[in-house]
Amino acid sequence: xxxxxxxxxxxxxxxxxxxxxxxxxxxxxxxxxxxxxxxxxxxxxxxxxxxxxxxxxxxxxxxxxxxxxxxxxxxxxxxxxxxxxxxxxxxxxxxxxxxxxxxxxxxxxxxxxxxxxxxxxxxxxxxxxxxxxxxxxxxxxxxxxxxxxxxxxxxxxxxxxxxxxxxxxxxxxxxxxxxxxxxxxxxxxxxxxxxxxxxxxxxxxxxxxxxxxxxxxxxxxxxxxxxxxxxxxxxxxxxxxxxxxxxxxxxxxxxxxxxxxxxxxxxxxxxxxxxxxxxxxxxxxxxxxxxxxxxxxxxxxxxxxxxxxxxxxxxxxxxxxxxxxxxxxxxxxxxxxxxxxxxxxxxxxxxxxxxxxxxxxxxxxxxxxxxxxxxxxxxxxxxxxxxxxxxxxxxxxxxxxxxxxxxxxxxxxx
Numbered sequence: 053x054x055x056x057x058x059x060x061x062x063x064x065x066x067x068x069x070x071x072x073x074x075x076x077x078x079x080x081x082x083x084x085x086x087x088x089x090x091x092x093x094x095x096x097x098x099x100x101x102x103x104x105x106x107x108x109x110x111x112x113x114x115x116x117x118x119x120x121x122x123x124x125x126x127x128x129x130x131x132x133x134x135x136x137x138x139x140x141x142x143x144x145x146x147x148x149x150x151x152x153x154x155x156x157x158x159x160x161x162x163x164x165x166x167x168x169x170x171x172x173x174x175x176x177x178x179x180x181x182x183x184x185x186x187x188x189x190x191x192x193x194x195x196x197x198x199x200x201x202x203x204x205x206x207x208x209x210x211x212x213x214x215x216x217x218x219x220x221x222x223x224x225x226x227x228x229x230x231x232x233x234x235x236x237x238x239x240x241x242x243x244x245x246x247x248x249x250x251x252x253x254x255x256x257x258x259x260x261x262x263x264x265x266x267x268x269x270x271x272x273x274x275x276x277x278x279x280x281x282x283x284x285x286x287x288x289x290x291x292x293x294x295x296x297x298x299x300x301x302x303x304x305x306x307x308x309x310x311x312x313x314x315x316x317x318x319x320x321x322x323x324x325x326x327x328x329x330x331x332x333x334x335x336x337x338x339x340x341x342x343x344x345x346x347x348x349x350x351x352x353x354x355x356x357x358x359x360x361x362x363x364x365x366x367x368x369x370x371x372x373x374x375x376x377x378x379x380x381x382x383x384x385x386x387x388x389x390x391x392x393x394x395x396x397x398x399x400x401x402x403x404x405x406x407x408x409x410x411x412x413x414x415x416x417x418x419x420x421x422x423x424x425x426x427x428x429x430x431x432x433x434x435x436x437x438x439x440x441x442x443x444x445x446x447x448x449x450x451x452x453x454x455x456x457x458x459x460x461x462x463x464x465x466x
Contacts, residue, residue, distance in 0.1 A: 066339040068450070069407045073373050075334055076348050077387070080355055080380040082214075083306065085237040095222050096277025097235040098383045103211045106229035108201035112147060113165040117196045120156040120178060120185055121169040124193050134186050141166065156185055165197050172196035204228070214385030216278070236278070236383040242301040243270045244284035246294060246313035246322065247361060252286075265363045265436050266311040273370060274309075278382055289313065295325045302329060302354040307381055309374065312361030315345035322358050323347055331356060339450055341406040342433040343369035348377065355381055363436040368409045368445065371464070391447060391462035394423040400448070400455040402430070407450040409464070411442035418458075425463060442466065 067075070086100040115121065121141065127133055138151035140158040147164025151157050159165070159172060171191040178185040204210065210224050217225070217235070225233060250264040251257055264286050274281050282305070287297050294313070301308045313322040314336070326333060331351035338346055342365035347358040357374045359366040371389070379387040395418045402408065411432055412425040425446050432438050447462040448455070455461070 109204040238280040250286040314358035394463035408448040409445040
């Protein structure tokens with residue numbers, strides 16, 4: 053292998069991405085505090101209890117179609133059946149309707165099927181004339197009837213604790229009788245960006261200054277119903293000020309996220325300051341590209357994640373490691389990202405040593421329907437505009453140096 057930078061030559065000294073993630077998850081203890089909320093207020097929150105259905109679903113036999121309810125025992129051997137319509141049953145009715153033997157009931161989707169009626173004819177299969185229906189196909193018992201409990205029996209599990217209550221989950225809870233649920237309290241998260249060079253968008257830039265893109269990236273990433281966010285903005289590279297902000301955040305937060313200042317330069321103060329206030333660092337060097345300088349640890353009850361300052365590095369490191377740590381801390385039980393398969397549209401040559409997450413564009417599909425990926429620039433850790441143009445990240449294993457066009461690899465779609 054060609055001689056490269058020290059970080060690649062000594063990548064074996066660093067933790068693998070998998071090991072770093074495992075170590076990060078091991079210190080991300082889930083919240084224990086909960087609250088009970090009306091279902092309308094619990095949408096988007098993290099469920100803190102296992103939920104079983106409070107009733108049979110559906111709760112009663114009901115019609116799956118608009119049509120006519122009949123008793124199949126009323127039908128003889130005629131080639132064409134002819135029955136009078138003796139009543140009407142709509143959704144929301146009691147289901148206690150009766151009708152003389154040898155007659156039918158007009159019925160609508162979702163309406164309760166009265167006792168003794170054991171089949172529903174679709175209205176399209178009937179001719180209707182002068183209050184009577186005629187049909188030639190003999191229905192089977194149970195036709196177009198949704199039986200009580202066929203979806204779910206009372207007491208059957210519907211949701212596990214640790215799921216985020218989205219549209220499907222809210223519908224299942226409502227259908228099974230939950231007017232309120234127990235959820236984990238909101239995760240208290242504090243963010244700030246380190247760097248004396250940072251300015252806010254819209255402010256004039258002096259020589260050597262840049263706009264603080266990481267702040268807005270984190271604001272977007274953390275815009276979740278189960279997060280209570282405190283934004284401390286940018287903090288200058290002044291050790292006393294950084295230590296004060298970090299100490300205050302540790303006293304009030306479940307999770308602290310910073311960008312910048314986590315490497316080994318003279319202005320990278322965060323590792324030393326975190327230790328100075330009593331924090332225990334778990335990881336500092338990970339064999340990944342971008343994002344090698346990352347740290348995380350604990351200080352009291354607060355979990356700390358220190359991301360690189362380069363925006364692409366910060367984004368990738370957060371998506372691969374930080375976001376999963378936050379999800380575990382919030383009580384979510386599914387935290388991993390599942391990649392999809394894709395193929396390279398062009399050959400790749402690179403220096404082995406670190407697992408790489410390369411921004412890519414989708415360029416059509418392969419014959420088997422998997423996405424074809426076109427690699428974007430090889431140097432990208434600070435190019436946030438390039439990240440915005442990408443469709444996702446190609447995952448290139450650490451040991452890989454050369455890949456031919458058409459090679460299959462993992463793809464994390466944005």
